Amino acid sequence: MYIDFHTHAFADAIAERAISKLENTLIESGLDSPPPATRGTVRELAEKLDEWGIDKAVILPIATKPSQQTVINNWAKEIQSDRLCCFGSVHPEAEDALEELERIKSLGLKGVKLHPDYQGFYADEERLFPIYRKCAELGLPVILHAGLDAMSMDCIHCTPQMSARVLEAVPEMTLILAHLGGNFCWNDVEKYLVGKNVYLDTAYIEGNISDEQALRIFRNHGTDKILFASDCPWHPSCRERSLIERLPLTETERENISHKNAERLLGL
Numbered sequence: 001m002y003i004d005f006h007t008h009a010f011a012d013a014i015a016e017r018a019i020s021k022l023e024n025t026l027i028e029s030g031l032d033s034p035p036p037a038t039r040g041t042v043r044e045l046a047e048k049l050d051e052w053g054i055d056k057a058v059i060l061p062i063a064t065k066p067s068q069q070t071v072i073n074n075w076a077k078e079i080q081s082d083r084l085c086c087f088g089s090v091h092p093e094a095e096d097a098l099e100e101l102e103r104i105k106s107l108g109l110k111g112v113k114l115h116p117d118y119q120g121f122y123a124d125e126e127r128l129f130p131i132y133r134k135c136a137e138l139g140l141p142v143i144l145h146a147g148l149d150a151m152s153m154d155c156i157h158c159t160p161q162m163s164a165r166v167l168e169a170v171p172e173m174t175l176i177l178a179h180l181g182g183n184f185c186w187n188d189v190e191k192y193l194v195g196k197n198v199y200l201d202t203a204y205i206e207g208n209i210s211d212e213q214a215l216r217i218f219r220n221h222g223t224d225k226i227l228f229a230s231d232c233p234w235h236p237s238c239r240e241r242s243l244i245e246r247l248p249l250t251e252t253e254r255e256n257i258s259h260k261n262a263e264r265l266l267g268l
């Protein structure tokens, strides 16, 4: 059983535009990335999950403007199903961000995704702490994009050092760091984050990190805090699935990573 903890989809009316725009950003960044695995619709995501043998997925929408958060969270609620779990989104500059977190909870969404690059903040800025604390109080896990991002190649907004400071400041929050703690910052992940009370997802790492380093981080950090994830459509889920399958993990370790940790976090 596989639960992909990090996927993206958009409302049908904007999917093609969103994918084209993000695809161009990726091309301009010079990162070696495959063409997107879907054109961004929920239907196509579900079809691809079937093709790749993925049982469930978590969709992570992001409000890139304060005015978008309500519409996005209503959409997330609408598309949520047994198979597709959804996180909600708040924008740190929205005046009603804390109230919207309460609404996210009451809509039954499973957590909150924050994206420092797309929402214009550094992960350890004080102004984010009320949001982190509110999520902790509501029992909503927080996923942060961590490490390098195609849209901000010269400035990392969530480094492993920043994440370590956040963990110290708000230890009561359930924090998930995407891209194994920091996209292309894995030496610093080993230095500042491994072993700490934080989940790391495997989104977009296959082929970018060496198998040796991935296995070392999984083992040293603890496979009870690693989440199988792909960042679909930016990687097809089958890429990270093949990584989990080829690493010499024990059956228990593989089960933890592929679905058990996700089930616990999602309350399944």
Ligand SMILES: [Zn+2]
Binding pocket: 006, 008, 203, 231
């Ligand atoms: Zn992503």
